[in-house]
Amino acid sequence: MDLSAAQKIVIIGGGQAGAQVVQSLRQFGYEGDLVLVGDEAALPYQRPPLSKAYMKGELGEDRLYFKPAAWYEDNKVETLLSQRVEKIDRARRQVTLEHGGHLDYDALIIATGSRPRPLPVEGADLENVFDLRGLADVEHIQPKMIPGHRLVIVGAGYIGLEAAAVARQLGLEVRVLEMEQRALARVTSPVISSFYEALHMEHGVDVRCGARLARLKGEDGKLTHAVLASGEEIEADMVLAGIGIVPNVELAEDAGLPVKNGIIVDEDARTSDPRIFAAGDCTVRPLAHYARTGRLESVHNAIEQGKLAAAAIMGKPRPALDCPWFWSDQYDIKLQIAGLSMGYDEIVVRGDIEAKKFAAFYLKNGLLIAVDAINSPPEFIASKRLIMSGASVASETLKDTSISMKEIAAQAA
Amino acid sequence: MPTITYIDHDGTERPIEAKNGETVMETAIKNSVPGIDADCGGACACATCHVYVDEAYMEKVGQPEEMEQSMLDFAENVQANSRLSCQIQVSDELDGLRVTTPESQH
Numbered sequence A: 001m002d003l004s005a006a007q008k009i010v011i012i013g014g015g016q017a018g019a020q021v022v023q024s025l026r027q028f029g030y031e032g033d034l035v036l037v038g039d040e041a042a043l044p045y046q047r048p049p050l051s052k053a054y055m056k057g058e059l060g061e062d063r064l065y066f067k068p069a070a071w072y073e074d075n076k077v078e079t080l081l082s083q084r085v086e087k088i089d090r091a092r093r094q095v096t097l098e099h100g101g102h103l104d105y106d107a108l109i110i111a112t113g114s115r116p117r118p119l120p121v122e123g124a125d126l127e128n129v130f131d132l133r134g135l136a137d138v139e140h141i142q143p144k145m146i147p148g149h150r151l152v153i154v155g156a157g158y159i160g161l162e163a164a165a166v167a168r169q170l171g172l173e174v175r176v177l178e179m180e181q182r183a184l185a186r187v188t189s190p191v192i193s194s195f196y197e198a199l200h201m202e203h204g205v206d207v208r209c210g211a212r213l214a215r216l217k218g219e220d221g222k223l224t225h226a227v228l229a230s231g232e233e234i235e236a237d238m239v240l241a242g243i244g245i246v247p248n249v250e251l252a253e254d255a256g257l258p259v260k261n262g263i264i265v266d267e268d269a270r271t272s273d274p275r276i277f278a279a280g281d282c283t284v285r286p287l288a289h290y291a292r293t294g295r296l297e298s299v300h301n302a303i304e305q306g307k308l309a310a311a312a313i314m315g316k317p318r319p320a321l322d323c324p325w326f327w328s329d330q331y332d333i334k335l336q337i338a339g340l341s342m343g344y345d346e347i348v349v350r351g352d353i354e355a356k357k358f359a360a361f362y363l364k365n366g367l368l369i370a371v372d373a374i375n376s377p378p379e380f381i382a383s384k385r386l387i388m389s390g391a392s393v394a395s396e397t398l399k400d401t402s403i404s405m406k407e408i409a410a411q412a413a
Numbered sequence B: 001m002p003t004i005t006y007i008d009h010d011g012t013e014r015p016i017e018a019k020n021g022e023t024v025m026e027t028a029i030k031n032s033v034p035g036i037d038a039d040c041g042g043a044c045a046c047a048t049c050h051v052y053v054d055e056a057y058m059e060k061v062g063q064p065e066e067m068e069q070s071m072l073d074f075a076e077n078v079q080a081n082s083r084l085s086c087q088i089q090v091s092d093e094l095d096g097l098r099v100t101t102p103e104s105q106h
């Protein structure tokens, strides 16, 4: 469907994807009404620093925002903040707002993101038990980041581990409880898992794998202990849950759009309704290069799908797809990930794990599908291109640090 | 406040009043200067904030650190005066700085 004559566009959700759609629509020449509805109080901002420099207090709040308030005015973007969309009425082409009223649309973008998976245990509602998703969460957490305080982090995913690093650097006593047998089990290989477990232990974090949280115990509504399935009770001043996210798909589902662990979209970020698009954490999208679909939780994905949706609405050529990528900062270690490692059948390590400068390449049927690069930007950037071009690189070559990544990339080209 | 002039690849100049302590990338993004994507928001993780620094300011801007340098090595169309603008902090000393943005960040 050609929507280039659209005069009313509504975006639900003012996060990474919503902000991108707004910017790209104006950039591609859209001149009609543009309304961004977001249920947070703040204008769109970056989340990655929330578990990194911002949490640590090294980055001011004003530096989190994608654009200053004046930008939205100058670009005639109406922002309705602290306002939820309650319902999408596809027949009327209308969304219902929480505080009353409706907005009509010619095209609609659902960019509702995701929310932290709630801790499925008794005591999760005690005081001093926190999630980490938005600015408001950090506002609650930060005053408790006091040297000597005992912090228990539930879940050794990227967000939990980043928060653990910040808390250690601020002088807290930190324990990480992970139900699986290794950290980052859901997202990376054992090589990287053991690297991060060792890194955190070296910094004095008590990383407990295979530790299942049974319940949280408190007194007068206030947290006192985390209790493990083994019966062990761990004293805690504060608990931070980092056990994954749940995509915000309910609006789409209630409107009858196909949903399966995410709102299902095509290569233009379009849902089954030609006037409705979805972008970011809330979607399941085609991953053409991997010949499958999947839900990605990353800045790259939110930006890319935001651009795809805006281009499709404006009848512009589909922007070229980037290799999926992600990063994580913990202590002085930068991890950069390119590609998706799921389904790999071979791991090749290049560099020196001890020296904290190495890369784990993931191959499938001899082809490079992903890399986890630790303090190794060349391995990361060169791999982005190698992965997308489908070049085959011998594992002996990847391993050999006497051959630079530049040479490897040139040979494969 | 120091002034930074952004020049896009076809020569359009945009002088911007910058804030000390912010980066050359942030100054561009906040003032809607086109040509810089900054996908990672300044984490030195994406290399989509590449600029060319005017030769006259190369010394004042200083040398890239190792992480930045190795990212730059792989950027498209790198030159001796290439920098990642998220790694350059604005200060009074940089008043008058001129940077050119590349045709594309990808």
Ligand SMILES: Cc1cc2nc3c(=O)[nH]c(=O)nc-3n(C[C@H](O)[C@H](O)[C@H](O)COP(=O)(O)OP(=O)(O)OC[C@H]3O[C@@H](n4cnc5c(N)ncnc54)[C@H](O)[C@@H]3O)c2cc1C
Residues within 6 Å of the ligand: A012, A013, A014, A015, A016, A017, A018, A037, A038, A039, A040, A046, A047, A048, A049, A050, A051, A083, A084, A085, A086, A111, A112, A113, A114, A132, A133, A134, A159, A248, A251, A279, A280, A281, A282, A296, A297, A298, A299, A300, A302, A325, A326, A327, A328, A329
């Ligand atoms: C602490 C933290 C650290 C991270 N670090 C990294 C990193 O280092 N690298 C990386 O690539 N990614 C990182 N991510 C992930 C990345 O931030 C997300 O993938 C990205 O923000 C997704 O963008 P989005 O627009 O889909 O969702 P969001 O940014 O979550 O935005 C969705 C918005 O929609 C709002 N909303 C939901 N429902 C409604 C409704 N019905 N009405 C109105 N508004 C609604 C939400 O409140 C939210 O404001 C991190 C995430 C977190 C939380």
Ligand code: FES
Residues within 6 Å of the ligand: B025, B037, B038, B039, B040, B041, B042, B043, B044, B045, B046, B047, B048, B049, B084, B085, B086, B087
């Ligand atoms: S903004 Fe990503 S490297 Fe500069």
